[in-house]
Amino acid sequence: MFDSLNAEQQAAVDHTGSPLLIVAGAGTGKTKTLAARVCRIIEDGADPSRILLLTFTRRAAAEMLARVAAVSTDRAASRVWGGTFHSTANRLLRNFGQSAGLSPGFTVLDQADATDLMGIVRTDEGFGERGKRFPRKETVAGIYSRMVSSQAKLADVLETDYPWCADHSDDLKTIFTAYTARKRTHQVLDYDDLLLFWRGLTASTIGDAMRDLFDHVLIDEYQDTNPIQADIVRGMCRPDTDLCAVGDDAQAIYGFRAATVANMWEFADHFPGATRVTLEQNYRSTMPILAVANAVLGQSDEHFAKELWSSRPQGLTPILRTHHDESAQSGSVATAVLDARERGMDLREQAVLFRAGHHADGLELELTRRDIPYVKYGGLKYLESAHVKDLLALLRILDNPADQLAWHRVLATMEGVGPATVRRLSDELGIEREDDDALARFIDGAGRTPSAADEQALELRTAFAECSATEPAITPAQQVDRLKQYCALVFPNRYDDPAARVADIDQLASTAAAYTTRSRFLTELTLDPPSKTSDQAGPPHLDDDWLTLSTIHSAKGLEWRSVHLIHAADGNMPSEMALGDEHGLAEELRLMYVALTRAKDELTVNFPLRFHVNRYATDDRHVYAQLSRFVDPVRELFDEETDRREIDLREPDAALAGATVGVADEVDTLLASLWD
DNA sequence: AGTAAAAGGTTTTTT
DNA sequence: ACCTTTTACT
Numbered sequence: 171m172f173d174s175l176n177a178e179q180q181a182a183v184d185h186t187g188s189p190l191l192i193v194a195g196a197g198t199g200k201t202k203t204l205a206a207r208v209c210r211i212i213e214d215g216a217d218p219s220r221i222l223l224l225t226f227t228r229r230a231a232a233e234m235l236a237r238v239a240a241v242s243t244d245r246a247a248s249r250v251w252g253g254t255f256h257s258t259a260n261r262l263l264r265n266f267g268q269s270a271g272l273s274p275g276f277t278v279l280d281q282a283d284a285t286d287l288m289g290i291v292r293t294d295e296g297f298g299e300r301g302k303r304f305p306r307k308e309t310v311a312g313i314y315s316r317m318v319s320s321q322a323k324l325a326d327v328l329e330t331d332y333p334w335c336a337d338h339s340d341d342l343k344t345i346f347t348a349y350t351a352r353k354r355t356h357q358v359l360d361y362d363d364l365l366l367f368w369r370g371l372t373a374s375t376i377g378d379a380m381r382d383l384f385d386h387v388l389i390d391e392y393q394d395t396n397p398i399q400a401d402i403v404r405g406m407c408r409p410d411t412d413l414c415a416v417g418d419d420a421q422a423i424y425g426f427r428a429a430t431v432a433n434m435w436e437f438a439d440h441f442p443g444a445t446r447v448t449l450e451q452n453y454r455s456t457m458p459i460l461a462v463a464n465a466v467l468g469q470s471d472e473h474f475a476k477e478l479w480s481s482r483p484q485g486l487t488p489i490l491r492t493h494h495d496e497s498a499q500s501g502s503v504a505t506a507v508l509d510a511r512e513r514g515m516d517l518r519e520q521a522v523l524f525r526a527g528h529h530a531d532g533l534e535l536e537l538t539r540r541d542i543p544y545v546k547y548g549g550l551k552y553l554e555s556a557h558v559k560d561l562l563a564l565l566r567i568l569d570n571p572a573d574q575l576a577w578h579r580v581l582a583t584m585e586g587v588g589p590a591t592v593r594r595l596s597d598e599l600g601i602e603r604e605d606d607d608a609l610a611r612f613i614d615g616a617g618r619t620p621s622a623a624d625e626q627a628l629e630l631r632t633a634f635a636e637c638s639a640t641e642p643a644i645t646p647a648q649q650v651d652r653l654k655q656y657c658a659l660v661f662p663n664r665y666d667d668p669a670a671r672v673a674d675i676d677q678l679a680s681t682a683a684a685y686t687t688r689s690r691f692l693t694e695l696t697l698d699p700p701s702k703t704s705d706q707a708g709p710p711h712l713d714d715d716w717l718t719l720s721t722i723h724s725a726k727g728l729e730w731r732s733v734h735l736i737h738a739a740d741g742n743m744p745s746e747m748a749l750g751d752e753h754g755l756a757e758e759l760r761l762m763y764v765a766l767t768r769a770k771d772e773l774t775v776n777f778p779l780r781f782h783v784n785r786y787a788t789d790d791r792h793v794y795a796q797l798s799r800f801v802d803p804v805r806e807l808f809d810e811e812t813d814r815r816e817i818d819l820r821e822p823d824a825a826l827a828g829a830t831v832g833v834a835d836e837v838d839t840l841l842a843s844l845w846d
Numbered sequence: 847a848g849t850a851a852a853a854g855g856t857t858t859t860t861t
Numbered sequence: 862a863c864c865t866t867t868t869a870c871t
Contacts, residue, residue, distance in 0.1 A: 256861055
């Protein structure tokens, strides 16, 4: 079935009788091994529906099960329970949640929803004393999530991770209390709740029933699980459950989400009698690339001892390229990408990686200017942009007229409607009531909207009426298209660039075209949001060739023939926010390691000497940067290049620099002649 | 009272 | 570029 497994991989596939931890270095065939193990389990006669496969993304699960399906004769793979911790929690809680007081129809808030709710609660509760600036709602939601997922006290989280918010401790407590209460009364769960409720059920009287569901549990990316997820794994295992966890502690990069490699290091304590298998042969990268990666990783000892070796000894020496500034870097990378394409390497075989989404801003402009198609992963998602959320809120009301969060957003789009009017309208429409008739009442004219919004309110009522009509059934795509007209009416008040945003909605309509029901469309969108960034230039057609731009986090588990890493400067990598503490710094180092090990054949590390002081800079203020402290000690493993060309443009010969020509005077004279 | 418009700040990474 | 706070206006 799976040909050419090496001895260690085969051992990992065949092992039975005790919990198994596979320590799998980057590019060592982890996915293949895990898929082969699932196949072996099925061939041994297991019922596929009693296998649980937990992965970090839904895409990873799909990929793994596709490999299983490719070699199995019946449809066994489709019956395996595969997905993320969160999507699995979602499925289980629909079945078992009643015992925990959950209605089976509970709603799941994604991060954006949870943040909005936090914002609403905050205004409803009134905020702290005047003069003191309160943390933004994203930060409030971040503190909350950090606190919950690490199971730490608020005071400790504030002290270690959000010291600049420590002043607002009491207000935060008030907001968190109200936030939790509101989630419960509205039968709504956020991401953290999904895990907490799942863990709670395994420890409850129906824990045995849940443990009886599965005989085999497999977990991918175990280094990126948090303490609650580790509890869940323990809670789902009977003494005889066949457990297999796979991970690489050298690639642990989700500490900010409270993930901890302690789960791997303490595996043998959590599961007595556990066996460990280590995969060290790398099938992805050439030896020169691995040499750099190993040398970088060697600067930290926060991981299992492990040295990757490659079956591909020969290869190009990685390049370390210094640029004068950010725009020189963008130009150079664009040129390098095109050069590689000339040599026969398609754009899809190349990627540009960076630490933070905005690091690619300049490059995106340059790529657009040169008509190089690209797709960006990470950073602000398409679904998170304000106008898309506006339209989704309209759809969500149609889907569930009791969705208070969606109503809140939609009502506030109208002229003259602020927080106070939203609250009054909510009461008049009876959104709090369980009878689900708020939408019908609104269409019939309930709710006194301000006169400034007369036209908009009428349009909204009409649009809702048409989209909820059942007689000639309206497809989701048609509904999006109809609601777009309402958007066209209100966007000019909300946004500076209404036309572009209205046009952007078309993209959503074409996505909706793949679905027959509105409900399916919405569910799929929250459970499996497209990870691509909104981007007008996007991939025009799927059969076209395009370049990948990605944050390092989003690049986890992927590989390209050529990788261009940008902004390898101290302060960017490592991020200056991590400089303070040792563990933060170690995580940044692993992040660098993850980036380097994505490359198969060619690796270029780019480094601009100057970059903008801050992210939102409108001015031209720069700081001078040092090469990343992780790269500097291993410089000799690179071929170094300096991007002379660009520097020469900006720093003319001394002879010329001293010369003065009277051009400015001539221009001024010319201008003056226009009005004198 | 309550909203709009103008001013002033802004800690990455994401299921 | 977006969010929060302040102020000015209805």
